[in-house]
Each structure stands twice: as structure tokens, then as C-alpha cells.
Amino acid sequence: xxxxxxxxxxxxxxxxxxxxxxxxxxxxxxxxxxxxxxxxxxxxxxxxxxxxxxxxxxxxxxxxxxxxxxxxxxxxxxxxxxxxxxxxxxxxxxxxxxxxxxxxxxxxxxxxxxxxxxxxxxxxxxxxxxxx
Numbered sequence: 001x002x003x004x005x006x007x008x009x010x011x012x013x014x015x016x017x018x019x020x021x022x023x024x025x026x027x028x029x030x031x032x033x034x035x036x037x038x039x040x041x042x043x044x045x046x047x048x049x050x051x052x053x054x055x056x057x058x059x060x061x062x063x064x065x066x067x068x069x070x071x072x073x074x075x076x077x078x079x080x081x082x083x084x085x086x087x088x089x090x091x092x093x094x095x096x097x098x099x100x101x102x103x104x105x106x107x108x109x110x111x112x113x114x115x116x117x118x119x120x121x122x123x124x125x126x127x128x129x130x131x132x
Contacts, residue, residue, distance in 0.1 A: 003070040004030055006038040006103055007077065008059035012052045017077055018042050019070075027063035027099040039103070059103035062093075069096040 024030035079086035
């Protein structure tokens, strides 16, 4: 069974990935049949935890057709951003046939997608601890 994963980065410096199994044959079929379903689940979970629902920009949606592709996405998401391991995991994910697309919800996110400028983090998210 295929798995769809939605990854979002939020203004408070947190990230959230939500996965859902699907019978859809590809990402387009999933998005056509389930418009807004994953995003609504993300919003619901963040509201339960009293976290912001405002993203820094568009999210990323991954469509993995099988368990091997899903494992490749999981490996990619666990890598440090910008690392050589992340680059290798991204290649492995592409080789596994994972479909990747931006997930745009609000007009601000559309603008971010067009101009490439992420929203700034909140002051709390930018704060650093002692000795840093």
C-alpha cells in the first residue's frame, strides 16, 4: 500500500511530518481525491498541542508507492539538512520512485513558492541558549 507524507516547517521553529496510507495509484490521484485531508489533520494535531499553524512556506508532500520507497523517505527525513547523508538519501528516494511536490495551502505560501523567500521564525524560535 502507498504512503503519503506531508512535511511542514512552522514559524515557531518546529517541523511536523504526517503520514497516511492510501490506495491511490499516484500523487495526482491522491491529491484529487483527498483535497485538504492531510493538511486538516496537521492543523488539528497542532491545535491540540496549542502550537502555531502558520508555516514558514509551502510544505512538501512525498508519495511512496511501496514499503521500500516509504523507508527511503523516512531515511531522508531523518538526515541533517545540508549533509552529504541527506544528498545520498535524496538520491535513494528518487531512485525508489518517490513523487515529491510542494504543498501550498495559503496565499502567503503560494507567494513564498513563487519568490523563494521563507517567512522569518518567531523570536522564540530564533532564541539561542546560554553559551551558544
